[in-house]
Amino acid sequence: MKKIIDINNISHTFDDGYMGIKNISLSIFQGEFIILAGKNGSGKTTFLRHLNGLLLPDTGHLIVNGQDVKKHLVQTRRTIGMVFQDADTQIVGDTVFDEVAFGLENLKIKRSQINEKVTQVLEDLNLFHLKDRNPHSLSGGEKRKLTIAGILVMDPQVIVFDEPFSNLDYPGTIQVLTTIIDLNRSGHTIIIATHDVETVIYDATRIIIMEQGLIKEDGAPADIIRLLEFYGVKEPSTSKFGLGIQPWRK
Numbered sequence: 001m002k003k004i005i006d007i008n009n010i011s012h013t014f015d016d017g018y019m020g021i022k023n024i025s026l027s028i029f030q031g032e033f034i035i036l037a038g039k040n041g042s043g044k045t046t047f048l049r050h051l052n053g054l055l056l057p058d059t060g061h062l063i064v065n066g067q068d069v070k071k072h073l074v075q076t077r078r079t080i081g082m083v084f085q086d087a088d089t090q091i092v093g094d095t096v097f098d099e100v101a102f103g104l105e106n107l108k109i110k111r112s113q114i115n116e117k118v119t120q121v122l123e124d125l126n127l128f129h130l131k132d133r134n135p136h137s138l139s140g141g142e143k144r145k146l147t148i149a150g151i152l153v154m155d156p157q158v159i160v161f162d163e164p165f166s167n168l169d170y171p172g173t174i175q176v177l178t179t180i181i182d183l184n185r186s187g188h189t190i191i192i193a194t195h196d197v198e199t200v201i202y203d204a205t206r207i208i209i210m211e212q213g214l215i216k217e218d219g220a221p222a223d224i225i226r227l228l229e230f231y232g233v234k235e236p237s238t239s240k241f242g243l244g245i246q247p248w249r250k
Helices: 044-051 073-079 096-106 111-124 140-152 170-185 221-231
Strands: 003-013 019-029 033-037 059-064 080-083 158-162 189-194 206-211 214-219
Touching: 003 044, 019 044, 019 059, 019 189, 019 214, 033 044, 033 221, 044 059, 044 080, 044 158, 044 189, 059 073, 073 080, 080 140, 096 111, 096 140, 111 140, 140 158, 140 170, 158 170, 170 189, 206 221, 214 221
Parallel strands: 033 189, 033 206, 080 158, 158 189
Antiparallel strands: 003 019, 003 059, 206 214
16 A cells, blocks of 8 residues: 555644654555544544644654655645535635635635636536535535545545534434445545544554553554554444444334
């Protein structure tokens, strides 16, 4: 597998002296589906924000496709898209179509190309019928899919999700989960930060567990699943009952 991200001993201390992440080293490869697990406050979001340069490390190096993130922020952010926990914080457009077009417009791409790409992404995510709607009138699941569309239109290799199922009802969760699985199957590398792994563990290829800003475990789901509760993360019920890892969606 092709290595996309190479992280070498990065740490980050906030202005108040709190050390958010400590000496993290790992590599991420094309096509992986990674769960980043850990209790609230374990450092997951801080770590994720380093992947596309929203935060920069105090020490160490983060390399994306052979380039140092600190020196290539624009290219890094085109390579690695981030979907935040609160979809409303990412929405700026007056219509669904305008929202998805926003990033491409900032790149000064021709209008005809923008219209073509946005239309294709909206159709791929089954959102085209909503193209003239105000984004804030959408359901929770539709809003989360819209933020994914806004990232996807930029052609990223990696899509990072911070608690993507937070505050969604069952239909909304199914909508977003199906979209994420389809993205991974189409070749995108997926990284999902969550404290509830049951929804995605069946499709994951790797679990990384964080605690107090450190990487504590890193391996295949079948090898890590029994360690989850030691770090305060709920073990999926099927595993507890000896049924192994089962798909959450039926």
